[in-house]
Amino acid sequence: MGLIFRLLLALSLAGPASAQPRFITVASTTSTEQSGLFKHLLPIFERKTGIQVRVVALGTGQALDMGRRGDADVVFVHAKPLEEKFLSEGFGVKRQDVMYNDFVLIGPKADPAKVGYAKDALEAFRKIRAAQSPFVSRGDRSGTHFAELEIWKAAGIDIAKDKGSWYRDTGQGMGPALNTAAGMNAYILADRGTWLSFKNRAELAILVEGDKRLFNQYGIMLVNPAKHPSVKREFGQAFIDWVVSPEGQNTIASYKINGEQLFFPNAE
Amino acid sequence: MEALSQALRLVTTGDATLAGIVLLSLAVSLSAVALATLLGLPLGAALAVGRFPGRRALVVLLNALMGLPPVVVGLLVYLLLSRAGPLGELGLLFTPPAMVVAQTILVLPIIAALCRQAVEDAWAEYEEQLRSLGASRFSAALTLVWDTRFSLVTAVLAGLGRASAEVGAVMIVGGNIDGVTRVMTTTIALETSKGDLPLALALGILLIALVIALNAAAAYVKGAAQRRHG
């Protein structure tokens, strides 16, 4: 038993005799993790550099908090205003665009709120509110949650005051929230990546897409070593540089599910 | 039914990732139980035979701690091990040792409390004779732990059950990192949240089968020992 424990300890600290163990911790979002992007992207970087990338998947808000605490070396999330706040607080070093995809409004195929006839996302949301159809919100300070709140605001709805029992605030990640929506036959705003790889669709389908308000930008930042000296600056920066490099960007573009591309690289 | 056949397929195809996850689950939970036993047996025995002011309150507290919510323990250990926390320098967050620490904290009260009960019951029966033979409280406690060892095996199995079943603590302090801190329970949670319910169920069946196997092994050893020593 003691042998197993010591083995575990050795394994966790294993690495060649470099000054720092050869891995970085990346705080990212459940949407990137659950879409399967990292399983496609990371092995290529790891083979090339020998740096292991350890991803902890949380909501955007939690991921940024992890960066604030110094528990991550790199943050890779999708809520630009929150990211810029993070930067202005001095916790990040330079924000860079990496890729985008879009959000889609998912709902029951039967579409009780007649959202399919809306001309844009704002009208769709207004119709849902008018019909008081069940709507599942992530409620977890994630990028998706943030985008949802922005749409309610732009549609002229004060959702904090206006929500009734039709608005189900679950506080969950994308996958669990989709499960809940499938179980309740409810409407939900989701990122396309997670939806494409989500297997428990029940009666749900994409009802609204393409509105430019549904644009979903991902950004990456190195956590500021000045605030947290334990941050692995060299390895973290190597990862960021690779992700925005032509090779990294092409690898992102090549990730497809059923022939459909999930993320569109747009680093400068 | 589909889940059952999927579970069988998982095992027989010998997937390397799955093997890694299973081994890590076993390593983490067994290590935690081993540590908790090492610390919990003396603690329980001392509490059983000791007599000091506040002892009864301590017994009540220890019993209550058996019900520690795993997610709360995970949160507390996270705050301790975070870079922003007191033990951040150790760099243990999001590593298997952190998971072992969290699970040890969860399991320790179970083993200590059950040991305390077993030893206290035995002490009531043995006290006069042991004192007549000249045993000190300390040596009596050691003797009783050995004498109640069959009941204590059950206590250890209860601890093992708790450790291998929980997901809240290991999720928070481990981060469910692919290939590093992903164990069976966190994988089941992940697959459920991805909507792959059949896979999640299959993994669940596998986990239960593993725990049953461990219990069966313990029962066998216990039975053999009981036949030898009565």
Add this chain to the structure above:
Amino acid sequence: MILPLRVRDLTFVAGGRALITPLSLEIAAGPSTVILGANGAGKSVLMRLMHGLLAPSSGTVVWSGDNARRRQAMVFQRPVLLRRSVLANVTYALKLARVPRTDREGLALEALDSVGLAALANRPARVLSGGEQQRLALARAWALHPEVLFLDEPTASLDPTATREIERVIQAFDAAGTKIIMATHNLGQARRLGDEVLFLHQGRLVERAPVEQFFSRPASTEAAAFIKGELPWV
């Protein structure tokens, strides 16, 4: 020599009741002493006070000589045996008495032999019959070669055959020079094994006499009633 034992003005109060009222006596080496009395008379409490398992509420229990703690042993009504082999139960006692490891097994086997259990040395102690277990308890006590052996109703839980076996062992120990102090409510046993009788009634030492005299010419009314079988309870 830790005898004589001197007990002075001993009392014991528990749960608001005086289980032993002021009691003084002196126990000398030699004759086996039987403590008689009805249930609840205080026999067990007195034995435990003398052996040191209970602390007196007032009064003193004084042994002569030093190391009195180690030169006595006690056997209880129900034998308390550890979950290990017959032999290991005896070596355990020797270990507690700081007997060197190399001597333990030999002494243990000797003790087991003296009670006729040597053949069962490697059996689990708990599978033995009631009589065998009590013999083991006696062997365990005997292995320490105590000067004084307390016995608290040692055959109360045994059948007649086992009782006779135990009585034989006790008589052998007595013959070998160990001071026997035994509590019993079995009058026949008292006559068979005892040389003198201490009769307790409601926590008081009411009468003390050689055994035959106690039974044929009891000096107190309580003793007379007890012998006639009219005092089953206090």
